[in-house]
Amino acid sequence: xxxxxxxxxxxxxxxxxxxxxxKVFTPxxxxxxxxxxxxxxxxxxxxxxxxxxxxxxxLLIAGYxxxxxxVLISVLSLSGxxxxxxxxxxxxxxxxxxxxxxxxxxxxMDAVKTIAWVIGGVVVGLLTKDWLTGIDELVTGLLYVLxxxxxxxxxxxxxxxxxxxxxxxxxxxxxxTITTTLLAGWLGSxxxxxxxxxxxxxxxxxxxxxxxxxxxxxxxxxVLGTTAFLLDLGREILALSLIPFLARLNSHMSVGYSGATxxxxxxxxxxxxxxxxxxxxxxxxxxxxxxxxxxxxxxFMRV
Numbered sequence: 001x002x003x004x005x006x007x008x009x010x011x012x013x014x015x016x017x018x019x020x021x022x023k024v025f026t027p028x029x030x031x032x033x034x035x036x037x038x039x040x041x042x043x044x045x046x047x048x049x050x051x052x053x054x055x056x057x058x059l060l061i062a063g064y065x066x067x068x069x070x071v072l073i074s075v076l077s078l079s080g081x082x083x084x085x086x087x088x089x090x091x092x093x094x095x096x097x098x099x100x101x102x103x104x105x106x107x108x109m110d111a112v113k114t115i116a117w118v119i120g121g122v123v124v125g126l127l128t129k130d131w132l133t134g135i136d137e138l139v140t141g142l143l144y145v146l147x148x149x150x151x152x153x154x155x156x157x158x159x160x161x162x163x164x165x166x167x168x169x170x171x172x173x174x175x176x177t178i179t180t181t182l183l184a185g186w187l188g189s190x191x192x193x194x195x196x197x198x199x200x201x202x203x204x205x206x207x208x209x210x211x212x213x214x215x216x217x218x219x220x221x222x223v224l225g226t227t228a229f230l231l232d233l234g235r236e237i238l239a240l241s242l243i244p245f246l247a248r249l250n251s252h253m254s255v256g257y258s259g260a261t262x263x264x265x266x267x268x269x270x271x272x273x274x275x276x277x278x279x280x281x282x283x284x285x286x287x288x289x290x291x292x293x294x295x296x297x298x299x300f301m302r303v
Contacts, residue, residue, distance in 0.1 A: 013144040014294055017151020025149075027156045034149045037142060038210045042114060043121035044139050045213060045229070048222040050125020051135070058223045065192055066230035069203055072184035072191075073235065078246075078253055080180040081173065085250030088172050114210070114233065139218045146214070147294055154287070169251075170284025177256040178289065181206060201300035202228045206289040207259030209233040215297045236261050240269060247273035255285050260293060262286035 052058055181203050189199025198221075205212025205228050213229025239258045243266060246254040251274055258266040263286025270282050 046121020047125035050122035051129035085252030167284035174288035
C-alpha cells in the first residue's frame with residue numbers, strides 16, 4: 001500500500017501531462033518551464049543537503065558511493081551491450097572524427113550551471129537551516145509539476161508508446177542496459193553496505209540526473225539522492241565524450257550507455273556518428289528507460 005501511495009500520484013501526474021492537451025502549454029513554454037523548474041528543485045536539493053548535520057562527511061559518502069556505482073555500471077553495461085551488439089546486429093559508425101564542439105560546450109555549461117545551483121542551495125541551507133522549514137514538502141509538490149511537464153514533453157514529441165516498444169533494436173538495447181544497470185546496483189549495494197533496494201533505486205535514473213536525484217531526495221533520502229545525482233551527471237558527461245569511440249565498436253554500446261538521454265541530449269551526437277537510421281532506435285531505447293525512471297525509483301525506495 002505504501003508503494004501505491006508513493007508511486008500512484010507520481011504516475012498520475014506523468015500520464016495527465018501525456019494525455020491532456022492544454023493549449024497554453026506550448027512546446028516552448030514546457031521546455032522553458034522544465035529547465036527553470038529543474039534548476040529550482042536542484043537548488044532545494046542543495047538546501048536539504050546544507051541543512052544536514054555532518055554535511056562534509058555525508059558528501060564524502062555520496063561521492064564515494066557514486067564512484068563505486070559508476071565503475072560497476074560502466075563495466076557491466078558496456079560489456080553486455082558489446083555482446084548484444086555482436087549477437088543482434090548493432091551497426092558501426094557511419095562517419096569518424098570528433099563530435100560537434102558546440103554540443104560538448106553545451107554539455108560543459110549545463111553541468112556547470114547544474115552544479116552551481118546545487119552549491120548555491122547548500123550555502124543557503126547552511127546559513128538558514130534553523131528558520132526555513134517545509135522544504136521537503138515543497139520539493140514533493142514541485143516534483144508533481146515536473147512530472148506533469150515531462151508527460152507534456154513526451155506527448156509533444158509525438159512519442160507513441162506502442163510504436164516505440166515495437167522497435168526491436170531499441171527494445172533490446174533498453175533491456176540489456178536496464179538489466180546490467182540493475183545488476184550493477186545490486187552489486188554496489190553489497191560493496192557499500194546498502195540495502196538491495198537502495199542500490200537499485202540509485203542506479204534507476206539511467207543517466208537522467210535532473211530527475212533521479214530529485215525523486216530520491218523527495219522520497220526522504222537527500223544523501224542517496226546526491227549519490228544518484230552525481231552518478232547520473234557523470235554518466236551523461238562521459239557518454240557524450242565516449243560516443244565517438246563507442247560508435248566504432250557498435251551502436252548498442254553508444255546508444256545504451258547514453259541511457260535515457262539517447263532520446264534527447266545525446267541524440268545529435270549519436271546521429272552524427274551513426275547516421276539518420278539510428279534516430280528511431282535512440283528514441284525507442286531512451287523512451288523506454290525514461291518512462292521507467294519515475295516508476296522504478298519510487299518502487300525501490302518504498303520496498
